[in-house]
Amino acid sequence: MKKKKWHQVFFWMFWWLFIIVCTFTIGYFLTMSIFGITGRPPEPVAYVLFGIISIILFAVVWLFLSRIFFKKDENDTRRKPVKDAINAMNRIARGDFSVFLDPDNFGPYDELVESVNKMAKDLGNMETLRQEFVSNVSHEIQSPLTSIGGYVSLLESDTLAPAQRKHYIDIIKAESNRLSKLSTNLLKLSSLDSGITPFQASKFRLDKQIQNIVILLEPQWSEKNISITAELDKTIISADEELLSQVWINLLHNAIKFTPESGTIHIVLAADSEKISCTITDSGIGIAPEDQVHIFERFYKADKSRDRSLGGNGLGLSLVKKIVELHDGSVTLLSEPLKGTTFTITL
Numbered sequence: 001m002k003k004k005k006w007h008q009v010f011f012w013m014f015w016w017l018f019i020i021v022c023t024f025t026i027g028y029f030l031t032m033s034i035f036g037i038t039g040r041p042p043e044p045v046a047y048v049l050f051g052i053i054s055i056i057l058f059a060v061v062w063l064f065l066s067r068i069f070f071k072k073d074e075n076d077t078r079r080k081p082v083k084d085a086i087n088a089m090n091r092i093a094r095g096d097f098s099v100f101l102d103p104d105n106f107g108p109y110d111e112l113v114e115s116v117n118k119m120a121k122d123l124g125n126m127e128t129l130r131q132e133f134v135s136n137v138s139h140e141i142q143s144p145l146t147s148i149g150g151y152v153s154l155l156e157s158d159t160l161a162p163a164q165r166k167h168y169i170d171i172i173k174a175e176s177n178r179l180s181k182l183s184t185n186l187l188k189l190s191s192l193d194s195g196i197t198p199f200q201a202s203k204f205r206l207d208k209q210i211q212n213i214v215i216l217l218e219p220q221w222s223e224k225n226i227s228i229t230a231e232l233d234k235t236i237i238s239a240d241e242e243l244l245s246q247v248w249i250n251l252l253h254n255a256i257k258f259t260p261e262s263g264t265i266h267i268v269l270a271a272d273s274e275k276i277s278c279t280i281t282d283s284g285i286g287i288a289p290e291d292q293v294h295i296f297e298r299f300y301k302a303d304k305s306r307d308r309s310l311g312g313n314g315l316g317l318s319l320v321k322k323i324v325e326l327h328d329g330s331v332t333l334l335s336e337p338l339k340g341t342t343f344t345i346t347l
Contacts, residue, residue, distance in 0.1 A: 031049055
């Protein structure tokens with residue numbers, strides 16, 4: 001009798017181990033199918049979604065098999081919640097993220113139902129973001145391509161004056177640079193999101209870095225007769241030098257771009273035992289309050305009427321925020337229309 005009992009224990013241990021392996025395998029392929037529709041998210045999110053789907057599958061299988069082996073006498077009405085949950089997950093696997101199950105109709109399975117609803121909602125949000133991202137990228141690519149194609153056609157004319165031909169060529173170069181910058185920023189954001197870009201911390205003089213970038217951008221601010229002043233405390237920081245340089249380039253480039261002729265830009269770098277703070281203040285056109293809450297979103301442009309004349313693709317400030325957060329820092333802004341803008345970076 002004792003030997004028979006051990007046989008039963010080993011039988012059920014093997015059976016449930018087999019079920020766990022099967023459900024997690026199915027969960028993996030189901031997750032990959034969903035990612036094939038929505039696009040693969042960053043690795044940490046992918047692992048979490050895989051775990052959630054696999055656990056839900058195991059719970060569904062466990063409930064279903066428990067009904068078969070231990071509660072065969074229950075009628076179809078008691079089994080309906082499990083069937084509805086399975087049908088809902090099948091719809092999600094096919095890309096239908098509008099699934100919603102009423103927890104009140106599932107009795108003791110309300111937690112399972114809430115998990116299914118949450119998964120559908122989260123995947124639906126991801127799909128919406130993916131569609132918006134694709135739409136924005138398509139728009140940003142299409143505009144310069146259309147411009148390039150149009151001016152190339154004009155260049156085919158043999159009657160163009162040299163000055164006019166040079167003007168068209170300059171426009172084509174500018175639009176090509178826009179495409180190149182868009183591609184570079186997209187690749188950098190993608191690598192930062194996925195963690196592919198290694199974080200290489202080293203000690204360096206932050207004040208020297210900012211000073212060198214101001215000199216690097218001199219052709220841009222001197223062309224507009226902008227006065228740049230700086231108060232830079234000697235500051236040694238341990239950070240990723242290449243990534244932080246992108247922060248100052250983007251912020252100063254924006255300050256120059258949106259500051260009118262003969263305007264001013266003031267930079268202050270200060271440090272104490274707890275933090276490093278850098279403020280960049282310009283006398284530019286400013287940012288409206290309704291735009292300030294969106295200014296760090298990807299592809300967001302506060303002044304749509306200036307897009308073509310000033311260039312840009314709405315990714316610069318997204319990169320700034322991402323890089324600063326990788327350094328456990330924060331970025332904030334104060335701005336009023338026609339009174340300038342101040343960005344503050346705290347590290």
